[in-house]
Amino acid sequence: MSAIIPSPVLHRLALATLAPLAALLMMGMSSPPGEAGDSASESARDDVPLMSDLENVEADLEYMQEQQIPMLMFFHATYCTYCQTVDDEFLQPMARSEKYKGRLIIRRVEIDSPTPEIQWQGESWTPQEFARLQGVQLVPEVIYFAPDGRQVVDELKGVTVPDFYPTYLDQRLRAAERCIEDPDLDVCTDGIDQPRRDLVNPE
Secondary structure, X not given: OOOOOOHHHHHHHHHHHHHHHHHHHHHHHOOOOXXXXXXXXXXXXXXXXXXXXXXXXXXXXXXXXXXXXXEEEEXXXXXXXXXXXXXXXXXXXXXXXXXXXXXXXXXXXXXXXXXXXXXXXXXXXXXXXXXXXXXXXXXXXXXXXXXXXXXXXEEEEOOOOHHHHHHHHHHHHHHHHHHHHOOXXXXXXXXXXXXXXXXXXXX
């Protein structure tokens, strides 16, 4: 058998039940001063992909400066089978590896594609235009940049010995990390084609 609860009693029961829940909800929505901003900042950092097509040079540089990590920039083309090998067998595994998380960002520039437009120096460039301005003539080519936008360590061109390619990538990454700490090291400039690339003040 069931009983009908008078309306005023039902109203008081509802308030008594919901009031503590409302308080808990409000507590969950509030956060100490500064904590909400920190959380948003962490979320923004999480949104920066380790590996993606190059789209916004200034945004990437800002992130690199914040984290003090280098960029690996990979120039490739759809017609280049060696480029596909580098991407599939070396760079994508690198991007998935825990070993490299938080140490660098990888940006790809497909020189025979009209998209995505690359925002750089306040203008939009096609990947082909950007590659030309960076002095890239042959692909695949890998260039490392420091957080200040300057190229560090020598370029990695072609795929001469595939078995050693991951070692070449790793050696250059470790050298780039050292160059962030000490940009005057010989390894930071030795062997670089002239002119040295610069994402901030291109020559």
